[in-house]
Amino acid sequence: MRAILTYHSLDDSGSVISIAPQVFRAQMAWLASSEVRVVPLQDLVFGEDLPAQAVALTFDDGFANVAEVAAPVLAEHGFPATLFVVTDHVGRTNAWGGLDAPGIPTLPLLDWDAL
Numbered sequence: 001m002r003a004i005l006t007y008h009s010l011d012d013s014g015s016v017i018s019i020a021p022q023v024f025r026a027q028m029a030w031l032a033s034s035e036v037r038v039v040p041l042q043d044l045v046f047g048e049d050l051p052a053q054a055v056a057l058t059f060d061d062g063f064a065n066v067a068e069v070a071a072p073v074l075a076e077h078g079f080p081a082t083l084f085v086v087t088d089h090v091g092r093t094n095a096w097g098g099l100d101a102p103g104i105p106t107l108p109l110l111d112w113d114a115l
Contacts, residue, residue: 003055010069013105021069032077041082057081061094064108
């Protein structure tokens with residue numbers, strides 16, 4: 001199995017783009033205890049000699065909670081990850097186009113220093 005696990009926001013809102021921090025921690029602990037190897041995205045796509053079971057972790061949009069929640073957990077397990085950011089919104093919120101989206105929490109995005 002080779003897969004990309006994509007995350008957006010790590011929060012308790014229950015929205016379709018969110019996963020609870022404790023669930024994320026449990027998923028990373030399971031990966032750390034499994035035979036699945038966490039590799040950089042570029043290795044998963046272009047690498048050779050990968051194990052049969054490998055995943056890459058990605059985070060979309062650059063939510064501030066990636067630094068607050070994900071970064072310490074990833075560091076604890078030594079997992080690499082790829083972060084995709086919307087450069088025009090760095091340091092702002094995910095109210096794309098200045099509009100809130102129904103069912104999606106409006107949350108802060110990472111600023112340039114945090115990135």
